[in-house]
Amino acid sequence: MKLFRTALMASALALPLAAGAAYAATPADALVIAQNIDDIVALDPAQAYEFSAGEINANLYDHLVQYAAEDTTVLAPGLASEWTADEAAKTITFTMREGATFASGNPVRAEDVLFSFKRVVTLNLTPSFILTQLGWSADNIDEMVTIDGNTVTIKWDGDFASAFVLNVLASRPASIVDEVLVSEHVEGDDWGNAWLNTNSAGSGPFVLTDYRPAELVRMTANENYFDGAPAMKQVLIRHVAEAATQQLLLTSGDVDMAKNLTPDQIASLGDGVKVEAFPQAAVHFLSFNQKTESLTDPALWEAARYLVNYDGMTESFLKGQMEKHQAFWPKGFPGSYDETPYYYDVEKAKQILADAGVETPITVTLDVINSAPFTDMAQSLQAGFAEAGINFDILPGTGAQVITKYRDRTHEAMLLYWGPDFMDPHSNAKAFAYNSDNSDDNYTATTTWRNAWAVPEEMNEEVRAALAESDQATRNEMYVELQKKVQAESPIVIMFQAQLQIAMGENVDGYVNGSNSDFVYYRLVTKD
Structure with missing residues (x-):
């Protein structure tokens, strides 16, 4: 009817x-x-x-x-x-x-x-x-x-x-x-x-x-x-x-x-309807709180990038909802860095940990919003990281509970997403590459501060310089370089960029x- x-x-x-x-x-x-x-x-x-x-x-x-x-x-x-x-x-x-x-x-x-x-x-x-x-x-x-x-x-x-x-x-x-x-x-x-x-x-x-x-x-x-x-x-x-x-x-x-159709509904649409996909600004990431001693070794950050089954997720339960993206500024706007050098490779991750002398197993709590697709993503991460001796205990909660815990810096690992407040790369550079005061009483609405990552002062200065740069082409290049550094040398593993599917006649x-x-x-x- x-x-x-x-x-x-x-x-x-x-x-x-x-x-x-x-x-x-x-x-x-x-x-x-x-x-x-x-x-x-x-x-x-x-x-x-x-x-x-x-x-x-x-x-x-x-x-x-x-x-x-x-x-x-x-x-x-x-x-x-x-x-x-x-x-x-x-x-x-x-x-x-x-x-x-x-x-x-x-x-x-x-x-x-x-x-x-x-x-x-x-x-x-x-x-x-x-x-x-x-x-x-x-x-x-x-x-x-x-x-x-x-x-x-x-x-x-x-x-x-x-x-x-x-x-x-x-x-x-x-x-x-x-x-x-x-x-x-x-x-x-x-x-x-x-x-x-x-x-x-x-x-x-x-x-x-x-x-x-x-x-x-x-x-x-x-x-x-x-x-x-x-x-x-x-x-x-x-x-x-x-x-x-x-x-x-x-x-x-x-x-x-x-x-607002689900992926299953999108897949079941018949004749007379088409589906168009639109990359969105939100990036999804896994982060490690630097207040947790076992998560502070840069070798663990690097290994983590090879324990995410990017293709496995985007080709199954995330199909149509997200695409692989590994930098803090979403593609589709000037200043984005769209290379994806990391891939799922358990043996490579194990070797990185072994060469750095990181002792495993490591048990980590992983906070996640208790709804799809976040719980499915958490289970995929749990399976992949376990292969290298990093064991996630998944702690599901409401969005408000998870974000409150994140703001309080009381989590260990966090699965979450971030979108810019306005479309300038500084909006995300400040969130992912800047933290000039890491003290507990200096609440800052950034992923860096919330993960207690004391960003190197050299990187802080690069963020300030990019914000002030008057030549747009040079400014874009500066943000690309910042993304490369965060991609390789931070406790924040950016995995996906959201994608919106809209069905229409x-x-x-x-x-x-x-x-x-x-x-x-x-x-x-x-x-x-």
């Missing part, structure tokens, strides 16, 4: 009908999606921090500069048509795009940029740290962001290259909102936050026309979008928590796309899903 239909009615998508009604295919100019969207807490770009919220905001708002839907590895002009960086003065001056308007019809002005950034740092909600790391605050924002006619000058305080600052300005909290429209909906001192959590005030290719928590998101095309109106006049995202229901809706033609083309939720674009979608 089909569970609901979506039919064109008065230029809008109809709500679900009762079981037993007559059903129709989705409209030719509407994209209908089944997706679990119950993670949404907020939609205001000054507050939104969840994956689903990121996808929605990417289609509602523009930035001064942004990663292009046509190529999500290219940082392209957005609401700024051009810019000039002054590295010495630590400024970038942007020229606003001529003729750009918000979906409301209001012109996009330099004043909207200042307003947008000011409301983020003043509200000081979860993602504000991405902007405040530039030295911005509610007290100084008027000095750090200045306007002159149709130009905006951005200033920062810190040893940052302009390339890093540009990536910060391409992040979600740097979305530009319509000051005139938002100001009409301010309640007290909320800067329009309550209204923006159920409405939109952007210049992007779509407008939010309906949002019902844990039920649906409806977006309508912005016909005046500066980069061309979308072919899809509407995008309807239906909250469907159960993967089996998503599969049924897709195969029966009631939706065009299902985003064969008639759907042009869907763009970059390496994280901020790069999901519907503007180029067509349906034959």
Whole structure:
């Protein structure tokens, strides 16, 4: 039995009908999606921090500069048509795009940029740290962001290259909102936050026309979008928590796309449906806490890299979900290092341990989130490492339990994943290659500190130098070299990069899903 239909009615998508009604295919100019969207807490770009919220905001708002839907590895002009960086003065001056308007019809002005950034740092909600790391605050924002006619000058305080600052300005909290429209909906001192959590005030290719928590998101095309109106006049995202229901809706033609199918369901799809795979920014790793004496020998770190059955996992239970990747910055973006020199070789691992005089057996507790595929990965690691005399006692727990233990540095070995807060390689270099203060009372949200790895000062300096390097090509090379060093000489064994499989009708083309939720674009979608 089909569970609901979506039919064109008065230029809008109809709500679900009762079981037993007559059903129709989705409209030719509407994209209908089944997706679990119950993670949404907020939609205001000054507050939104969840994956689903990121996808929605990417289609509602523009930035001064942004990663292009046509190529999500290219940082392209957005609401700024051009810019000039002054590295010495630590400024970038942007020229606003001529003729750009918000979906409301209001012109996009330099004043909207200042307003947008000011409301983020003043509200000081979860993602504000991405902007405040530039030295911005509610007290100084008027000095750090200045306007002159149709130009905006951005200033920062810190040893940052302009390339890093540009990536910060391409992040979600740097979305530009319509000051005139938002100001009409301010309640007290909320800067329009309550209204923006159920409405939109952007210049992007779509407008939010309906949002019902844990039920649906409806977006309508912005016909005046500066980069061309979308072919899809509407995008309807239906909250469907159960993967089996998503599969049924897709195969029966009631939706065009299902985003949360399991590998088994993907494998069982029949005719009329295609599957596209998209590498994601999250990297999965095994790490060793350096507070545990038996895990401090670099020979053990090296041997561990040959005890992971990379191909065995990616060709079986991880098939379609992850691909082999052994560096801290995900492939698909400038500065990534994509070589995978390590492979499963028990005898080589044994020889490394023997040559270094490492005594085995060693018993280690391994903390892991108690859900697939993490428990399956842990069992594979347990089997492989046991061959070389390293015995994992698997300790499953909830995500909150595992991460709390990791933050407290009370684990021995940890199986976990990491994704960047914004798409600049420094976001991950700081996490995997930097730790200038390893003391217990210096809590730092990095894998290095959480594993009590006192990073060599030479590597710390290389991270700082890469952050400050003004030449982008040189900067990328510096991050590649850092990844090579971490890959070979750290207690963190990076194994995989996540991959997202999305099933859709064969008639759907042009869907763009970059390496994280901020790069999901519907503007180029067509349906034959």
